[in-house]
Amino acid sequence: VKDCVRVTACRLCDGPLDLIVSFTPTPLGDQYLKEPQPQACYPLDLMTCRSCGAVQLADTVNPAAIYTDYIYTTSISPGLDEHFDRYAESVLERVKPKRGAFVVDIGSNDGTLLKAFDKRGCFVAGVEPAERIAELARESDIPTYCGFFGQAFAEEILQGESLADIITANHVMANVPDLHDFIKGVKTLLAPDGTFVFETGYWPAIMRNRLIDTIEHEHIHYFAATPLASFFLSHGLTLGRVEEQPTKGGSLRGYVRHVGDGPVWTSPLLAVTERASLDADHQAALACEISALRSEIGLCVATKPKSERWVGYGAAVGSTLLCHHFGLGDVLTELWDDNSSRHGLVSPGFHLPVVAPNSSQPDRIVILAWRYADRIMAAHPEHAGKWIIPLPSLRFT
Numbered sequence: 001v002k003d004c005v006r007v008t009a010c011r012l013c014d015g016p017l018d019l020i021v022s023f024t025p026t027p028l029g030d031q032y033l034k035e036p037q038p039q040a041c042y043p044l045d046l047m048t049c050r051s052c053g054a055v056q057l058a059d060t061v062n063p064a065a066i067y068t069d070y071i072y073t074t075s076i077s078p079g080l081d082e083h084f085d086r087y088a089e090s091v092l093e094r095v096k097p098k099r100g101a102f103v104v105d106i107g108s109n110d111g112t113l114l115k116a117f118d119k120r121g122c123f124v125a126g127v128e129p130a131e132r133i134a135e136l137a138r139e140s141d142i143p144t145y146c147g148f149f150g151q152a153f154a155e156e157i158l159q160g161e162s163l164a165d166i167i168t169a170n171h172v173m174a175n176v177p178d179l180h181d182f183i184k185g186v187k188t189l190l191a192p193d194g195t196f197v198f199e200t201g202y203w204p205a206i207m208r209n210r211l212i213d214t215i216e217h218e219h220i221h222y223f224a225a226t227p228l229a230s231f232f233l234s235h236g237l238t239l240g241r242v243e244e245q246p247t248k249g250g251s252l253r254g255y256v257r258h259v260g261d262g263p264v265w266t267s268p269l270l271a272v273t274e275r276a277s278l279d280a281d282h283q284a285a286l287a288c289e290i291s292a293l294r295s296e297i298g299l300c301v302a303t304k305p306k307s308e309r310w311v312g313y314g315a316a317v318g319s320t321l322l323c324h325h326f327g328l329g330d331v332l333t334e335l336w337d338d339n340s341s342r343h344g345l346v347s348p349g350f351h352l353p354v355v356a357p358n359s360s361q362p363d364r365i366v367i368l369a370w371r372y373a374d375r376i377m378a379a380h381p382e383h384a385g386k387w388i389i390p391l392p393s394l395r396f397t
Ligand SMILES: [Zn+2]
Pocket: 010, 011, 012, 013, 014, 015, 049, 050, 051, 052, 053, 054
């Protein structure tokens, strides 16, 4: 497939990869279009490394295909300003940097997190791959470099800036194909007593909470702390403190420093709680469960009376996997979404029109945004009795 490269070994340690689940190939999950046009489908095979346990996709879609026309900006999502405000507060509390610390945010989007650091007296700079979004950040006075971060980019930043006291990368590392180059860049840019703070999707939470619709091409890696700790160590960095965060259904936040600088935070408990998620038997059980759910939803789809009209609720990136792998795209006629910036677009692959939730009377509403099912049902009591919720297990209400 064009724009897509398959790896044969672990991206972190070069170890052999074993298949966990092969999902139905889909277009890029977030590629909602202004009008229907052919879209390439890419393989979506989830693998695990037999040596270090790192979970990752077998295929890397060329980042340029993903980021050049990126429609998501941080401020669109409600509640994120507050989230980033608390994030900055808690990072500063843990790291306790000197006054006027220099903070670099990698994948800074429109600068929302950096504004929270700026407000607290830090000097800030952002790194953002999408030019249009970098420009938005600059317009609100957040200095922003445009490009893909790595060793060469870090050296370029250092031409004009000092070493960073804090580097943050918020839901970015999972999207980086060459993590070695990325981490070399972090090491280069990080002051000797500096701290690199990352937040990323957490594989144990994905398994525990059945967040399988967070698996998409843009997220190449599904991290756990144990494989990451050995990866950082191979680059002369120590993963110290780790915290599980509720963000996106379950995320890992980690604090990383140069080896030999200051106390090493350890979390022996974490290694134990993570073990199940990295274990081959548990992963095989997850694959069985997904396959059983697929049959169950498949039966539901196959027995839908022809006269019934079914719509989906939720036009987010995760809807794409649900529509393709579970066959839901074949029976839905449109997608409802509360986010007005999605209205008028069509969904990836199935080209289902995205419209505002409305008073038309569909026979069934499949809640693709299942993590928000309770909130959605409470907001639309007029549709009681029509709901189908596909995950964490199929239910009708
Ligand atoms: Zn590995």
